Structures are given as C-alpha cells and as structure tokens.
Amino acid sequence: MKYAPSVGVKFHEDGSVRHFPGNTFICHVNPTLDLINELAWAQDQLKAMACGHKFAYLPISSMHMTVFEGVCDQVRLAEKWTSKLPLDAPIDQTTDFFASAIGSLGPHAGFEMVFDYVYNCPIGGTAIRIKPANEASAQALANSRNQLRDATGIEMPDFDSYHFHITLSYRVIELEEHEKEEVKATADAIAERLSTTFGLLKHGPVEFCTFDNMFKFTPLIKLS
Template sequence: MTSSPSTQTPLSAAPLDETRRHWLRLGGTALAGLSLLTCARAATPHAVGHKFFADGRVKPFGGNTIICHLPQQDAGYASFDALLDVYRDFPHHPFMAKMAPLPPSSYHMTVLGCADDEHRKPGLWPHGVPMDAPMAECDALLMQRLTSFSLDCELPLRMRVDDQRPGPGEGLRIEMAPVDAAEERKLRRLRDQLADLTGIRAPDHDRFTFHISLAYLVGELHAEEREALERARRAWHTELARKVPVWHLGAPEFCTFDDMFAFRRRMYLV
C-alpha cells in the first residue's frame, strides 16, 4: 500500500522568509526569557546606593533611631562575645566578599527606627517636623519630645535568638524575639508609646521583627552562595542560642548616626 504524501511542508522545505520568521519568533522568546533572568540575577541589593556603595564602602546616610547597644562590659557581655565569634568566622566564607560587615562596636537591637535623610514622608518622618528640615533640626526636636518620656517598663529587656525565623535575604542579621509573651507585650507597648510620642509609625510598625544586623549585602549572590549563606546563618543562630539562652539589654538609647558604622548615644530613655 502506498502512503499518500504529507500535505505539511517540512520546515527545511518552507520558504526562506517563513523559516526566518519561525526562528526569529523562537529566538525572540528565548532572548526575552534570558533577558528577564539576567535582570533578576543582576538586581542591585537594597543597601547599595543607600547605605553602602557597590564596592562595600559605607555611604553617608544620616538619621536617628532608638536602639539598645549590645553590652560590651559588665553584665551581659557574653552576648557581645558570642557575636564576636561570628565576626571572627566571616573570613572563612567566600560569600562574605559580597557583603559589607558592620563593625562590632555598632551592634545593637532596634527598638524603634526613627527618621533618616532619605525617607521624608508621613509615617517615616516625625509628625509636625517640616519635611525639609535639616537632619540636625529633626534630631533636636525628637530629643526635646523624648525628654518628657518616662520608661515605665522593667529592665533589662529579655530577648532570645529566634533560630526558626528565616532571614530577610538582604544581608546577615541575627533574628531575635522576646523570651515570652509578657516580654513581647512589654516591647510592643514600648514601641507604641514611642511611636505616639515621636510621631513616627512606619507601615510595618505592627509587623516589625527584632534583630541585630551584622552585615549588608552589596553584591548579588549566586544560588550556591545563597545556600552557603543560609547554612552558615542557621549554624550561627544555633550556636548563639546555645551560648546565650537569654540576652539582657539595658535602657533604650536615642542615637544619631551619619552612616551605618556608628550610632552615637544622645540620651538614655529612663
């Protein structure tokens, strides 16, 4: 039995213009996908252009904040020493070449992030302070408001390393949580009081998670580097939780800063 010839023209026999259009369609689709993938991989880390330059140098970034520095002396120094062990381990990890480590002297936990020179809009800038006010004027006005603040909660603030919470993916930080429900209520109430007094209430105010920043991402990590970072991050969290089950933090401090390397205490909140 003789088979009838196919009525479909093979691609090799198609007219030249049609063949060219066929491959251009395929090629265009592939190139578009490749372009999107390349853009995703080349995404600039959030800190670059704001807090750091792409080469890891710290960038001018003025502002103010309410924090608890990690104690380096007397009671509570064990937490600072434990973080120093993490800092000493940094050079052993190739992914750190794409990160900008913070100096240990800057280690702190934020109680309430306040104002900075780049984000001048409602919620992130103190209510009642002109949006174009110099940063020094903003610092002074917030200090004036905070002089009337009375810290009515028990110290120290008691925290623990939260080794189950995932990292934000924008650098390296130690995730912290209050030791129990009572401490959680105390800290949330403190944040609400300070937000009402300063007139600063960020969109994530109620969702804010406590942490200690150790390094900022300044270069895009490859998949293997991200996996290595996550393994190291989890190992560091586990070891810190073992070494210091409860972290004791003293009175919150109103601080000003010119960049991410130093937070200068202007007053304790008492």
C-alpha cells in the same frame, strides 16, 4: 556584576560605608557580655564564606537592637517620616524635636530577649532575630514602642509586624544561586550554635541616637 539595594544608600560599591545620617531608638548590646564574643564568632563564619567578600560587616562596637526606628535624611517618604514636622525639615530639626518630645517618657529599660533564628534578608544581609523572653518584656517593648510612636509622630508601615534583630552584615553584591546556598548553610550553622550559647540578653535603657552612617550610633539621651 549586580549590586544589592544597600549600595548607593548605606554603602558604596566597594563595600565601604556611605554617608547616611539619621536618628533612631536602640539598645546597644553591652560590650562586656559573653554574647559579644558569640556575635563576633558568627560574623567570622560569614566572612569565611567563599562569597563573604560580597557583604559589608557592622563593627562589633555597633551591635544593637532597634526598639523604634527614627528617620533618615535620605528617606523622605511620608510613611517613614514624622507627621509632626514637614517632609523637608532638616534632619537636625527632627533630632531636636524628638529629644524634646521624649523628655517626659520616663525609663524604658530591662527588656529580656532570647535567640529566635538567623535571618537572611532578601534586601539586606544576615541578622539574628531575637524575641522577648517573657510576657513582661513583650508588654514592656510594646508599651515603649507605642509611647515612642505617639511622641515622635512616626508610624512605620510595619509597626505591628516589626521583628527585633541584631544585624551582622549587609549584602553589597548580589549572589549567585550556589552562593545563596552557602549563605543559608552558614546561617544554619550559626543558628545551631546560638540556639545554645545566646542565653538571656537583658538590655540597658533605650538610647536615642544619631548616626552619620551604619557603623556608629551615638547616644544623645538614655531613657533611664
């Protein structure tokens, strides 16, 4: 049995969530939206696959779109760390620093997003790619990310090519070829439905969050 890259990092071999602390800037999906039911339906389709047991599924309560990645305690690479603190700085120190640095940024909210496609990540799991619904939201997101980059001193290698998404699952066990075909067919079926049911997702304020693992993101500051 071959385990996926998420094992030993974000998940254990049995699919249970692993201690993986860090901080990040996200927009939670409003739990009162009908979209939450669609995301739950999409997860159910994945869970029902013959190879569904090879994935770990994020709780519906944690559904979110990452606006700007923070740092992770166990990922101490210069290109994924803040240039404003030492590479060995405690994670709590980075959290305190970011909280102070974003204090004067003002409101970052109201991004309008629509469905793009369903993506099966070669090193992750299944995610719903979403994109700005209009030029105003595209510009607002770009401005938000630029301001957060400047404030935090984090410049990820994929800053200019980053794709917004809502993660549904992480692969835990690597797939056989026929299982990859099943996942693709399931993703295609999910995409066919969401292309008509996703609607317009209007986000609330960007939330600066901490996390101990991939199952819960706790807001510290809302940029509203």
